[in-house]
Amino acid sequence: MGALTAWAALHSCPGPFSLLTSLAHRVVEQTLALGLRPFHLPGELVYAACLGGGVFGSLAFILLRRRFAGYDRVLRAVYL
Numbered sequence: 001m002g003a004l005t006a007w008a009a010l011h012s013c014p015g016p017f018s019l020l021t022s023l024a025h026r027v028v029e030q031t032l033a034l035g036l037r038p039f040h041l042p043g044e045l046v047y048a049a050c051l052g053g054g055v056f057g058s059l060a061f062i063l064l065r066r067r068f069a070g071y072d073r074v075l076r077a078v079y080l
Contacts (some may be wrong), residue, residue: 017065020075021058028057 029050036046065072 017062019079020061020065024061025054025058029054 032050032053033046036049065075
């Protein structure tokens with residue numbers, strides 16, 4: 001698969017997985033925000049970590065769902 005084809009496939013991926021992506025990215029972001037709180041980091045750094053974690057966490061959930069059929073079936077059974 002070429003780079004452009006792979007990018008096009010990933011670019012359209014949140015559509016069928018939008019509910020899972022929406023729920024999962026919030027959980028990842030909130031977990032990071034709460035986990036970084038005791039370190040008293042600047043707000044900009046916490047924001048960047050949460051943004052990156054939300055994006056990469058969502059991408060990981062989507063890729064795992066595409067790779068493992070059993071995981072996808074379970075999530076489909078609960079309408080995610």
